[in-house]
Amino acid sequence: MSLSKPPWNHFGPHHPFPDKQRFHSFYRDAPSFLPPLGFSISAALVPPVTSNMSNSANMNALSQDEMERFQKLSNEFEPDVQVCDSPPSPSLASQARKADPAKGPLVSTKQSSHNIAMEYANADPAFARKTNALAVTHPTVRIMKGDGNCGWRAVAFGYFETLFSRLDPIRVRHEMARFKSLNTMLSQVGLQEHLYEIFTDATDEILTQTHQAIQNGEPDEEFLVSAFNDEYSANAVITHFRLLTSAWMKLNPQRYQAYLTLPLDQYCATRIEPVRTEIDEIGLQALVDGVLEGAEFGVEILYLDRSEGENVTPHQLTPIRPPGATIRLLYRPGHYDLLYRAESTYQSPPPVNMTPMVNLQYDMTSNLAAWDQGALNFDVNSQLMSIPNLMADPGFGMGAPGPMSPMPSVSPTPTSPFRLSPSQEMYSSPMQSHVSSHAPSHAQSHAPVPSIPVSSPTPTIPSAAPPPMTSLPSRSSDGPQIRLNPLVMKPNLSYSLPVTTPFKNSPYNQAHFQNSDFQPIHYEPNDSRRS
């Protein structure tokens, strides 16, 4: 058929393209633009005009062109599906080994991530390197069928799977009630109940199954895999999530419009609601905000792209959540799958080889958890966005530090090498508590300093030359008790965050016996806590 262009402007008024200038002044006029949730749209959603800046941060944001290319790639998965429209064969096991997203079941059983590494063995070296490293940190993966729904399906499946893994029937009941209450959003945007009830019924049905599975003590999530391989009910759940996302966006336009290149209603009508339209980053953020946020699960995307580095680039869409409650998506151009971290690393801070590309300036202020927090709590504000490297600095917390980073406000003088040690967060963060348990007893001397006045005395270490250690300020100074040795700024140490670990073992630490100024740990304990 020779039909080409969608007729969306046929019914409604023709919407002109939004005036970018207008959106910018909108933001200038409304510096309090802060999403109503506990976190803000993060670097992934920087509007096109500022997207070059997000490149400087951890995530190598894709250019508009690349995004479009990927969307195209994603769309090109569709023809495969047209061919295999028939319901998936029930013998999932036989198909599960296939890693080709265009074939196989809608949701595969868990399989080794080495399959992905194998796929890329002869591909671009960057992909080969990253997939190999990925197979170590995230040994299992669940392949989604590439039919234009894969991102939606991955999140939806990940949601139910995570919910099931909590083994908490009360929580499932709570989620059932929550989804019921989300129906009001659908009504608010004018959907009639008889049009959406089969979708909400499908979600409810799977929640009921999850509830029963927990109570029956089912050993694994096989029932979810079957449910998601029933095309009709999987489509219904995905449609439910799509409609909720669309409704959420329409009800919170101020949060998304600036990131869209077309009017929000049109975006929802053409990019969110139609069947088999792959999710993009804005849609994904909206899905997380509008549908998953209430469940308090984390969502993390690992980008497999050609960016520099040995590892896939992780990106958090939510605040850090308790271990085991995070849905991890693997994104490769045009496709989403689900990833699973090695079980044993659940209790750990991000493994070393998961370290995002870090601007060294960040290293000085933050451990990783705080750094992510800072990025997520950042108030997307045009003035601040115009200052390079500012976005992820929790020192700029706008007086509102994140819930997990009780860092007192510190002078953000970018040239000063002296920052508050991240040790406070390390000791207060439950996720990192093992660090303190390993810490030798003299870690006491790292006792948190309650507050550092912005006008604290200028520290005396020259920023350039680390030795000799005699230049360390005396303990009686009122300045920060923990000082980062300038050595930790060296690039070869940048992967050893959190920085206090090398520091406490370093002879440059006054508490270290090899330090020429070695001081017993009980040296003037009252003094050191005085401030």
Add this chain to the structure above:
Amino acid sequence: MGSQKRIAKELSELTASPPDGITVTLLDEANLYEWKVLMEGPEGSPYQGGIFQIRLVLPTEYPFKPPTVSFATKIYHPNVTNDDKGSMCLGMLRPDEWKPSSKIGAVLEFARQLLAEPMPDDAIEGRIAEQYKNDNKRYDEIAREWTRKHANKT
């Protein structure tokens, strides 16, 4: 089955309050998936005065796949195949643009709107589209004549 439940509700809504110029019945009372639709040609169009019979077929995967719409009455229109199938497939009816939240009522209104305003750029009958754009008067005449001949009120 979810689709039946929804189709039944949509059908009862459409029979209770039908859109302008559209009447809906089941082709066979026992089969929810095949509808007979009578559509009046919109006023001001060359189809005015005619009554067109449309067959609307819902797939079993409805609402995840769109209904198919075909004109049982012959019609001279750039967007309807000029054969015995009389199929119409564009816009919201395309499988990859279909939204599961669209209603059948909206599909029918879309079809009727298309009679009032053909979309020659998305035409399936290139020759008629050409004529619609370049020799609108002639197109009008033929469409009117066909309407008189084939879509006469009986």
